[in-house]
Amino acid sequence: MSDKTTILVLDQGHLDNESKLGQGSSIDRLEQYIKIDKYGLPLVPQPSDHKDDPLNWSPLQKYWIVLLMSAFTLTAQFGSALLNPAFVQVAKDLHVTVEQASYTTTVFILFTGVFPLFITPFANVYGRRILYLIFTIIAIAGYIGSAASPTWGGVIAGRVFSGIGNSIPVGIGAATICDLFVQGERGVPMGIYAWATTNGPHVAPIAGGYIAQRYGWRWAIWIPAIILGVLFILALFTFPETLFSREQSNNLEARSYTQKLLFHGKVLDRSIGIRDFLLPLRMTKYSAVTLPCITYMVTLTYGSPLFAVTGSFIGSTVYHFNLEHTGLFLGVPLTVGCLIGELSAGWVSDCIINTYAKRHGGYRKAEARLYLLPLVTLNTIGVATFGYCVDKHKPWIQAAVCMAVSGFGTQVCTTVVYTYCCDSYKPQASEISVIINLFKCLYAFNIGFYGLPIAIKLGFTTGFGVLSAISAFVLIFPLFMILFGEKIRERQGYPKEHQDL
Template structure:
């Protein structure tokens, strides 16, 4: 394998880095940069501090990744376990199945909006305090939903469920960017995305069997997630270290006043004390606008629009309409509905990830090698093509099969194909945008979550009425065409993304992260 020598690339990489994208070769400009396995300078360059998350041993990185990914999984899981039980819930509370779906959509909406608050706080005070505090709210809200005697009380509690289960979904991708280098980010971001995407899918299976069990009933669709979230909270309390790490771009120093102490303790032992983040500045009202300031960058705006609609159609559409579709057409019970939705999407996303993160990282490496060492994040977008074709195809297949009442395996196959395509799209979008603006990864993660949740929130209100007014095939095909058209924005980024980034420059805030 051809390994370019570091001395032939270091100067070129440093001179091109800030012009290419916001993630520099090195904030501290080392004379001899550390290299990735291919011989290119690592992006970003780690400091000499053993507590820099980039320097952590891989067992610790993976342990943190799995904790944060599972917390992100619990967001859609807690919101969607009730989905398979809409019919018995509606019967007991004397409401329609469509109205019962508001149970999930209100949680989705608040889960999308609330990370706008968590992101700036996490950038100042750390990720760990937000994960713990917000999850505690989620546990209390889930219990309140399970105990609420009225429909209005359940809806109010579910709004707080959305807020309390949003931290992992809203800023989890920032933790991945905190710990992993650019050349490996696709693979590990893909692991995180698998958890995020499958939360609602596994929820369908769990909710279906829970609601079918007469000794439990639909209220246990609230209690079971509350118990799982509480167990996760205890695990994080004792096992989740802080990943936020400030780097001083001007002086090349990174917490030098802590270096003597850090050199006398092993890094893992220091981490287990759950050190706080040195407060570099005060939280300001202006910080809460940073999420929206990122929308001026085409790489963020176009990616967010495409991802939001893709996630809604490739995951949430199946979840919020499954009870009605498979219940009325195939007369399935709640357990069967859960299996149809949950297993097909779960298998589709797992297979899709085989063609997502690893392929994305490989394409990025080959592009870098061809260009003589110049990293271009837009290379990752080439890996989206299979997903861009398969996701709308899967949506159309499900809609047409439901319209013509084919064998139940037809719509199930369409769901699986759609989930396969969504996983490819999601992993590459997250990896691409964080490559472009790594220091602002918390804002980017929040914005992608906001787009995903806001669009998904609307589907429960109009998709079933849309299908009733037209047909399942027409309604699903219209949405698939809209999603396919938005891929044009990604194609524009492949063509002009690098030029736009260089013209606009990097954001001024959070540059030391």
């Protein structure tokens, strides 16, 4: 079969935000050549004929960028939590309380979650690459300032700038993937990115305890700075611009690889206004964004940070672990569980949506991604059984297995939510990525205030059971979208911004 075939498609903006390509059921029709994938289905969005269009790049180049961008994301999350096991050391050296020492992580997370709101409009005009580079420098400077500062105020100020600098890969990572891949191919790369997003805080305790105990807490800040320095050099020479307008492609000259690494000012010829800064918040009016985000923020919080804020207490009082063993207890099960979860999510998600499309005339219904929902229930099972194991002083290996089960469900939820939301509104992928991150950070930010207290007051079986029940309840939202999501998206309409992306 040739790589192009003639079919009738809708001439309707961005084709209802990728949802209707393959169906010729509405207004103005026009006949045009449509590029198809290996299944004979239309590619969505349609790549241009320009060689600089990221959709036309080789799989090797695409996946290198995904891995590099995911490494930035993993380092950002890793750097936020690597200092956690050393709070007692920080408090002693800087003459503050342990609670105050925990603010080094709190401010980092807060600025990582909020700052992308102010940066996304620039990413949609000046491109992704320049922001990755500039903000990596800011993050490195923040780390150096914190690690070298002799005062508490200096350490906190440095952590603020570290959080700001690390906000870019966390905030626009999903949009970068949408720049590179068509709809039926995003599950695997989005899963890689989602795994990095989830597991940075899981890997950190494994290393943080050893680093702090052997080399001092400041090295828990120096090491992320060194890693970012290496990633910066790699990005400088191997991370070309991925933002591309297919509407303007006919007027663009082909560029050499070196030229694509240079900064040429605006990538897209448009202005930035107040409305652009408000677009991420305006995206919350769409049910296909807000409802999955609610499910994600609850599932992730109780499937990851909950263990982090209670783990030190459990490790020392229930299992009598030292600092290093506590780090392994918290990090290894969640990392392994999430890895297995991802191996069961990204590519399966792509298979499901492509199979659906083959049976429905090439129409890739975004809600088909949500058919993996039953696997997310493993998060609720893992949380509840973990609380029971701790309460009854079961062997630590049983509790570890429960954490791994929870991690499995958490990772599936992360991948499914990112891919579903971005498939629903691909042109607004930058704003969606920001909102997903914002929901997660704001909800997880509060778990430290009630996670351990509720477990101590009610008992771990009841306390974790309550939180597990909340996680189970919010699964009703993606179930609702499976049943009615398509009709809701059509009724609510689609944003008009960025239709050329």
